Amino acid sequence: MPDCNNLYERQAKAALEDRAKLIGELRSIEADVKLSGAEKRERIERIDRGVLRLEAEARDAVERGEREAEVRGLAERAGGLLVPGNGSGLPGESDEWRSLMPSHSEYRLISEGVPQDGGYTVPDQTSAKYIDALKAKSTFLRGLPAGSIHPFTSDTLSVPQLVSSTGADYVAEGQQIPTGQMVWGEVKFTAKKIGEIQWASSEVLEDSAIDQRRVIAENLLRDASLKFDADAFTGSGASPIKGIVSQGASTTLGTGKVTVTYDDVADAVARIEAANGTPSVVWASIDMAAALRKEKAAGSGVYQGGSPTDSPASTAWGLPILPSAFLPAKTVIVADASRIVVGIRRSATIKVSEDARFDSDQVGFKLTMRMAGVSLAEPSSAQIVKAAAS
Template identity: 25%
Template structure:
């Protein structure tokens, strides 16, 4: 005789497809996914090929032999790091047949993971965290004055990215720096802002036609110019939302754990630019 019974009409947040309750909100909330190109893998390592030198080309006489040549490749090995969050809920909530209960738990975990991903992206955290822009060797740099007077540092950043074959698509900075730049006026004594607003999106600020994204994880007085095509957010396909009924048995609670594996790849470091204010 079975000691347990099941009710076909009751759903819990156990099915593996509930991993999407973590993946989709993280991608919506994280600056990394907004400013980079997502690539997925089911392997422990992701290899990014890097073209070091092109094949040789040139003019040849009609009927003459064409000298063969090879392209030279290097590779960048990326190992996604595991980001995890754990929350404790009542058994009644975990077994709630209402999908909104599962949605809220998934979103809560997703917010925590998205924050940790962005923190790793803009700060050198070491340990098991993936390397981000703060650890990027070869990133282009621009020095800005202690107080911004114009957009010259951003023009220089665009030029440096283009020289490396990049194309800056987003600026990312902290709220205080974004406000400082937003207060710039087009001329002395004018009340008209220097930044060009994106009229298609209310409240959206742009610098040189590129959107300004605010993140609390960018250090003070630093602005990153990111070339989206040269920034890969490597994501493992095994994102999970797991439930355990045993660890908190005595209090009739349930552990809900979300895990997601993410790392970053910048195969052309100089395509990205770090603008550092002299006040930093």
């Protein structure tokens, strides 16, 4: 039977050797004065994707090798047949596998901008995967276009804001064109960290029938998305992140209108369009999302959104309906999401430590991310519709 550990080691080393070649290409591109900035960016981005792919392959091989070593160790401790190969199941074997991976300093050989913020060789594939997962779990982020999410590299994010622009007028032939005036301001965010640590014994991680490491990571991401969503929708006052409910234009329906209907959504769409906005998403409290999905045309019994096979539950006036448990009951938000700004200082990352509770043989999983507020360009871009209490 072939030695699996050696096989995984060869796979990891091969991926890292290919990665080293690509890093060499990155260095030569950075030093090539004949290339324009745009050409450098295009080539570096293409090579960087290859670097990240090879990094993932190497890590996958290392993780498989570690799991193989754990299985061997369990078999030996259980008194069963020894698994062929050099896997001893001892802690040192795991450390040996880790030594195959590049050090933190090696990742930062090439940097763009501020060195401590890394560069094209910083292994950000894991964090990219996690922010994608977080976006999938976060109802708020899922409704935003990519252009509304702004990564930044300092403790604060300043977003320029055009406050007013005046001066346009009719001009007679041969007359002087008037001078206009633009007044600029800014919206400033301060990065706020969301974090959580979960602990698991090594026995749980070894003996579980499921991949507990992945389960813990997924739960950490879910918790982080829920914490962010809570403030992104309804945060106000002393909340670290101010939500759009407190920033948008609010309309309360008259007495007797205890549910928000498609007609009310249509009115909100019109109000956004009247301010030259483009409605793109509907967020709804659980009760109002259910009401919109079940609304039927008068006298016909036909769902307003079309037949169930047309997915009426997912759209209203062509806009996606995203339910959120963090919106107050009887609340619907119709928004032009392109006018919403969210700052991300650090994407959601998960780190693992086997040392912090070394004496009790526990493994720690830590998630951290740094967000920097939610800002609405103008109140009219988020129409908050509230049904009457009775």
